[in-house]
Amino acid sequence: MIVRAATPEDAEGLVAIYGHHVLNGLGTFEETPPIAGEMERRRAGIAARGLPYVVAEEDGGLLGFAYAGPFRPRAAYRYTVEDSVYVAPRAVGRGVGRAMLAAVIEACEGMGVRQMVAVIGDSGNAASIGLHRSLGFTDAGVGTALGFKHGRWVDIVWMQKALNGGGATEPIGPGIDLSDR
Numbered sequence: 001m002i003v004r005a006a007t008p009e010d011a012e013g014l015v016a017i018y019g020h021h022v023l024n025g026l027g028t029f030e031e032t033p034p035i036a037g038e039m040e041r042r043r044a045g046i047a048a049r050g051l052p053y054v055v056a057e058e059d060g061g062l063l064g065f066a067y068a069g070p071f072r073p074r075a076a077y078r079y080t081v082e083d084s085v086y087v088a089p090r091a092v093g094r095g096v097g098r099a100m101l102a103a104v105i106e107a108c109e110g111m112g113v114r115q116m117v118a119v120i121g122d123s124g125n126a127a128s129i130g131l132h133r134s135l136g137f138t139d140a141g142v143g144t145a146l147g148f149k150h151g152r153w154v155d156i157v158w159m160q161k162a163l164n165g166g167g168a169t170e171p172i173g174p175g176i177d178l179s180d181r
Contacts, residue, residue, distance in 0.1 A: 001058045001096065003103045006043050006065060010055055011036040013062035014043065017088045026122035026154050027086070029147040043067075049177040051081065052107035056096045063091035066100035068108050070178055071117055078175025079114040085131065097131045105135060109163045112173040116161045121147065123155040137161040 006014070019033035034042070046053045046067050053067035064087035071080040083104055087097045108116060116137075120128045123142055137159040145153035164171075 001056050001063060001094075001099065003054050003056050003099050006047075006053045006055045006067075008040050008044070010062060010065070011040040011043070013055070014039045014065055017062060017064060017086050020089060021086050026147075026149055027120070027125060027128060029121055029149055029154070031149060050111065051176060052104045054100050054103050054107075056087075056091070056100050058091075063088050063094070064096045064100055066097070066104050068104050068113070068116065070176060071115075073178055075178060078178055079112070079171045080117060081108055081113050081115075081176065082117045082119060085128065092127070097127075098134065101131060101135055105161070105163070111176065112171060113163050113176065114166055114171055116163055118157075118159040118161075120157040120159065121154060123157050125157070129157055129159070132159045132161075135161065 015033065015036050018039065021027050022030050022033040043053050046069055049070070051068050053065070055065045056063040064085070066083065066085040068081040068083050071077045071082045083101060085097050085101050105116060118132045118137055120132070138161070140158040140160040143156045143158070146156050147154040
């Protein structure tokens with residue numbers, strides 16, 4: 001398995017992985033899978049900001065993808081990102097999510113980001129919660145019944161990881177690009 005930067009050629013693979021989670025899971029509150037062009041637009045938007053968007057690949061096939069996006073659009077949030085991680089069903093339990101998220105964290109640290117937030121769909125999502133805990137994220141709260149999907153109310157679990165000293169000192173550099181894309 002290799003972890004590398006995602007490219008426009010990965011769009012169909014991203015759709016296959018994400019579409020499965022949209023249709024079958026609670027990790028995303030999206031209900032209609034996007035098409036390849038939309039997935040590429042999203043990937044390109046992340047990359048244009050200089051933020052990491054990675055895939056795990058094995059034998060020419062994608063095992064998953066992960067990225068960091070802006071947390072919120074207001075300028076004061078320019079040192080905070082939100083991560084997303086999606087693993088193909090056939091690759092679950094093989095360390096794919098951990099390898100990708102570790103790469104995203106490392107890239108964000110290199111950019112001077114100070115906080116990474118995970119907004120995990122479903123308080124019963126033990127795999128994602130465990131993945132984040134294993135990489136140093138701490139619990140930051142639960143929003144109960146914030147989404148309604150697959151015929152039931154779904155919580156979100158907030159987790160957070162301080163990078164580069166977190167809030168202990170003032171940030172260095174301009175932060176991430178929050179301009180409209």
